[in-house]
Amino acid sequence: MDPAPPSTTKSWSIHTRREITSKYEIQNRIGSGAYSDVYKARRLSDDLTVALKEVHDYQSAFREIDALQTLQHSPNVVELHEYFWSEDEDAVLVLEYLPTDLASVIRTAKKEWNGLSVGEIKRWIIQILLAVDACHRSSIIHRDLKPSNLLISATGVLKLADFGQARIRLAPGFLSVHDSTQPQVQESSLFHQQETRPNLMEPPPLRTIEEYPKDPIDELQLEKETNFPDVDTSCLATFTTSDIEDDFLKSNYSYNETGNDESALLTSCVGTRWFRAPELLFGSTNYSAEIDLWSLGCIIAELFTLQPIFPGTSDIDQLSRIFTVLGNLNEEIWPGCTQLPDYKIISFGKVENPSGLASCLVNRSQDEISLVEKLLCFDPAGRAAAMELLHDKYLNEEPGPVPLGELRVPGSNRGGDDDGSSESGEWGGGGPMGSDSDFDDFGGFDVTKGSGGDYSIRFE
Template sequence: MEPEAAKSWSIHSRGEIIAKYEIQERVGSGAYSDVYKARRLSDNVVVALKEVHDYQSAFREIEALQILNSPNVIVLHEFFWREDEDAVLVLEYLRTDLASVINEAKKEGRSIGVAQLKRWMLQILCGLDACHRNMILHRDLKPTNLLVSDDGLLKLADFGQARILLEPGYVAAYNNLQPYEQNAVNQENAFQPPEDFPETDNLCQEAYEIQEQGTISKEEYFRQLDEFKAKNIDETDEETDVHDGDTSCLATCTTSDIEDDPFKNSYSYKAEGGGDDGQGCLTSCVGTRWFRAPELLFGSTDYGLEIDLWSLGCIFAELFTLEPIFPGTADIDQLSRIFSVLGNLTEEVWPGCSKLPDYKTISFNKVENPIGLEACLPNCSPDEISLVKKLVCYDPASRATAMELLHDKYFSEEPLPVPMSELWVPLTRSGQDENSPRGWSGHDGMGSDSDFEDFENYTRTDTGFSIRFP
C-alpha cells in the first residue's frame, strides 16, 4: 500500500510493524500524528496504529496511560519506538465518538433521552475518576476525545497532553485520593455505587481494581522522582496547543505488557522547567478553547485536576443542549462568553483570582446582568442545571470531583441509566465536516490565539485591553 503523505512513509517501511499488521487505510491525520486502521495478522483483530511525530506527546501517552487500568480508558496493545523513528502505538480501534452521538441527534432534530444521557455521563465520570485517582490530568477533554465502541462502551482517549501531577504540593491538595497505594479493600470502601443503578456499577468497580503487581507507595514514587531529577533531565512544556485534528477521534493509548518496555519501571515524569519555585512549570496553552477553564485563559501555570472538571461541565452542557456552551472564536471572545453567563471574575466569587498572571492585563467592563447558566440550559431539569453548576464555576476548589458526581442523586433517580446495550451508537462517524478539515464543529481548530483584532468591542489600555459588552 502506498503511503498517503511523505511524513507517514516510515510506518509503511518498518519491517517490525508490517510483519505483524496489515495497514489498510489512514483514518486520521494531524500535525503531530497519523492514525491508520490495520489488521493484526495473528488473529485478524482490527486495530488502530497511531504514528506520533512528537516525542513529548508520545512519551506522555505511553507513560501516563500505562498507570491506568479502567474499562473507560482506551487500550494500548503494544508500541514500537526506536531511536530516530516516530513512536507507533497499537491501539484498540473504536469507530465513533461522543461528538458523533451529539451531532447525529442534532441533525435528526431530537434530544438524547435522559436515561441514555445518564449512561453516557456515568461512563465519562468513571474514566475521569480513574485518571484523577492516579493524579493524571488529561488537559484536553472534549466530545471528540471520548471514543465509543459499537456496543456503547465509552473510553477516554488522546492523552498526548496529559500530565502526571507528581509534586508534593499537588499531591497534598488531593491527598484524599490516595492514588498509588490502594488495595482491593480500600478500593471497595472508596466507591460504593448507589444500589439503584444496576450497571455503573460494574464498570466503575472494575475500573478501581488496581493490579497489585507493580504498584508502589507514594513515598517510593517520590524517591524515584527525586533520583530522576538529580540526573538533570529537564523538559519544558512547549507553549503551543497540541491538536491532532481527526487523529484523536479514533484512537489513543493505555497499558501494555511488552517485552523490553522502556517505561516498564518508570513511575516518574520528566520535571518541566520554567517555574521560579523549581517545582516544574505547567503551561496554560493546553486543551481546546471551547472547553478551556478560565484559569488557563488567564495564563495560570499553577493549576490541577480542576481544569478537567470545567471541561467536563462543558461536555455535560453540550449533551443536554446539543450545542457548545461557550463557542469562543478566540481566547478573548471565549472569556467574554463566559463572563456574559457567569458575570465578572472577582475576588468575591474566586478568592485569589487577582493573582492570576493575566488578571491585571485583561480588563473587562462590568457585566451588569449575566444571563446565568439556566439561560444556557433551556428545557433542562433543576437537577441537570445543578450538575453543570457544580462544574462550570470560577473557583476551582468549588468544582465537584468525578467521585462526588458519581454519587449525585441525579443518577439514582428515575429515569435510571439505560444498560449500555440500549445506547444509540451512530453507524458512522459523522463528526467530520467536509468543509472543516480540522474536525467536528471546529473544536479541533480552536487554538490558543488571542486574536483581539477579530473581536470588535474592545479598546486597548496601557496594560492590555478592555472589552465592552453589547
Template sequence: MEQPLPKSWSIHTRPEIIAKYEILECVGSGAYSDVYKGRRLSDNLIVALKEVHDYQSAFREIEALQILQNSPNVVVLHEYFWREDEDAVLVLEFLRTDLATVIAESKKKREGGGDRGISVGEIKRWMVQILCGVDACHRNTIVHRDLKPGNLLIGDDGVLKLADFGQARILLGNEFDAPDGNSQPCESNAPYQDNMSEAPQVDLEVEDASPEGDVNQEQGIMSREDYFRALDELKAKNSIDETDKDTNVHDGDTSCFATCTTSDVEDDLFKGTYSYDAEDGGDGRQGALTSCVGTRWFRAPELLYGSTSYGLEVDLWSLGCIFAELLTLQPLFPGSSDIDQLARIISVLGNLNEEVWPGCAELPDYRTISFNKVENPAGLESSLPSRSIDEISLVKKLICYDPAARATAMELLQDKYFNEEPLPVPASELHVPLTKSNHDEDSHGGWYDDMGSDSDFDEFGPLKATKTNAGFSVRFF
C-alpha cells in the same frame, strides 16, 4: 509553533510493523499524528495504529496509558514501536465512533422533526462512563488537559473510553493511594479484557526512552480533603519537569494571550505574539505547566487567563462543558477566539473577581485583559433551557470560576441524579452511530491531536490598549 518536517519514510515501510499488522486505511490525520486502521495478522483483531510525530506527545500518551491500562473506560494500548530517529507508533484498540458523532446525529434527528434528542437514561449512562474514565485518571493524578466529545471514543457495545492522551500530564506520580472501595462500577469492554490484564508489549531500541512508573489501580474513594491536600503538595513542590520543553514551551508568566513587553507593543501590538514561538517563558523558569492546552470551547478560565500552576480541576470544567452539550446538543461556550471565549463565559457567569474566586487576581492575565462590568449575567439556566433542576445543578457543580469549588468526578458519581428515575440505561442499549461524522472546527478530535495554540484577537469588537509597567492592558467593549 512550527509543524514537524515531513518524514521520508512512513508506517508502510517499517518492517517490524508490517510483519505483525496489515495497514488498511488512514482514519485520521493531524499536524502531530496520523492514525490508521489495521488488522493484527496473528488473530485478525482490528486495531488503530497511531503514528505520533512529536516525541513528547508520544512519551506522555504511552506513559499515561501504561498507568491506566486496567481502566475499563480508557482506550487500551496493546503495544507500541519506537526506534531511534523514527516516530513512535502506538497500537490501540479500534473504536469506530465518538461522543461528538452521537451528539451530531441526535441534533440532526431533532432538527429533522424526529425525537427530542438523547434520552435522559442514555445521557446518564454516557455521563457515568465519562466520569469513570476521568475518575481513573485523577486517582492516578493524571490530568488529561484535552477532554472534549471528539476524544471520547465509543465501541460497538456502547462502552465509552477516554482517548488522545498526547497532552496529558502526571502531576504527582504515585505519591498517595486512594482508599479501597468504589460505589459506582464502570463498564468494561469484554472482547478486550485479556489485553487489558497484561502490560503492553514494547518494541524499543532507544535507551531510557520508555516511560516507566508503578501502576496505581486501586479504585477507592478519596476524600475531598485528601484531593486538595495532594494538589497543595504539588504546588508547593514546584519541581522541575522536563516533559514540556519540546512541545509546549515553558510559559513562565506568559499565557494564551502572551503578555507583551513594552517594546513588543511599540513594535506591533498584534504581531504574532499569541502563539508559542518563543523558546522560553522569558524568566528562565523551568517546569511550569503550559496554559495553551486543550480545545478552546472546553478550556477552563484559569487556562484562558494564563495559569501555569493549575491542577486536575481543568478537566472538571471540561466535563461541565461536555455534560451541557449532551443535554442541549449545543456547545456551551463556542468562542471564536480566546477573548470571545472569556466574554461568553463572563456573560453567563458574571464578572470574575476575588469574591467569586479568591486568588484570581494573581492569574497572569487578570490585569492584562479586562471587560466592561456585566450587570445582569444570564446564568447557566439560560444556557440549559427545558432541562431539570437536577441537571442544571449537576452542570453548576462543574462550571464555576473557583477551581476548588468544582465537584470531583468521584463525588459526581455518587450524585443523586444518577440514582433516580429514569436510571442510566445499560451500555448495550445505547445508540451507537455506524460511522464517524466530521466535527466542527473547535469540537474535532478522536484519534489524533493538534497541539497548536488557537489564541487570537480575531473577530472581536473594539478594544483599548494601554501601556503599563509590566507590559500592556487590553480592555474589550
C-alpha cells in the same frame, strides 16, 4: 509548533517499517494532525482491527504511552495493545479501534434522533465520570477533554483517548482535585530528581500498575530540555513596546520572552478552547486536575442541549461568553484570582445582569442544571470531583440510566473537531489548535501603557 520536517534518518512513515508491517496490515489513514497520523489496521495473528497512531513528537508519545500504561486496567480508557519505539523513528502506538465518538453521538442526536433520552444521557455521563475519575485517582490530568476524545465502541462502551497533552503523575507542588489549584510551586522541588528523569530517546518500559515507580516523573525538567514547547503557558499575551509595533495582537499565542532572542518559541494553550477552564484562559501555570472538571461541565451541558455552551471564536471571546453567563471575576467569587498572570492585563466591562447557567440549559430540570453548576464555577476548589458526581441525586433517581445495549450508537462517520477545525479527536492526531486572532470578531478595546513598558487591554 509544526512537526519536524523529514530528514535522511527518519522515514516518517509506518509503511516502511518492517517490525510493524510484519505484524499488521495497514489499511487506510483515518486521521491526521499536527503531531500524529492514525491508521486503521488489521493484526495478522488474529485479524483484530486496531488503530496505529504514529506520533511525530517524542514528548507527546512519552506522555501518551505512560498514561495509557498507568490506566491499563481502566474499562473506560482506550486500550494500548503495544507500541514501537526507536531512536531514529517516530513512536507508533497500537490502540484498540473504536469506530465513533461522543461528538458523533451529539451531532446525530441533533440531526436525526430528535435529541437524547434522559436514560441515554445518564449512561453517557456515568461512563465519562468513570473515565475522568480513573485519571485523577492515578494523578493524571488529561488536559484536553472534549466529546471527540471520548471514543465509543459499537456496543456503546465509552473510552477516553488522546493523552498526548496529559500531565502524568503530578510533579511536587501540584495538588489533587480536593485541594486548591494555586499552590506555591518551589522550583527546587520540581527539579531535584534529575537523575531519575526519563530519557525521551528511550521508550517508557512496559510495566503493570503495581510496578509503576512511586516517585513522580520530573516532567517539568523533561519539557525544559526538549525542543517542543510545553502547553502550560498563558493564552493571553503580554506585550512589550516592540511587540505592539511589530505585530499587534495577531494571535492567541503568548510570546515567551527569553532575553533578546528574536527566535523565541510561541507556545500554545493546553486543551481545546471551548472546553478550556478560566484559569487557563487567564494564563495560570499552577493549575491542577480541576481544569478537567470544567471541561467535564462543558461536555455534560452539551449532552443536555446538543450544542456547545461556550463556543468562543477566540480566547477573548471565550472569556466574554463565560462572563456573560457567570458574571465578572473577583476575589469574592474566587479568592486568589487577582494573582492569575493575565488578570491585571486584560479586563472586561462590568456584567450587570449575568444570565446564569439556567439560561443556557433551557427546558432542563433543576437537578440537571445543578449538576452543571457543580462543575462550571470560577473557583476551581468549588468544582465537584468526578467520584462525588457519581453519587449525585440526578444520576441516582428515576428514570435510571439505560443499559449499554440500549444506547444508540451512530456509524463510524466522524466529522470535524468540536471547534470547527479539520482534526477530529484521537483519530485526528491531536495537538494544539492553530493560531487565530483574538480580536477579529470582537468589539472595541482600550490599550494602556504601564510604567514598565507593558500594555494592558480592556474590552468593552
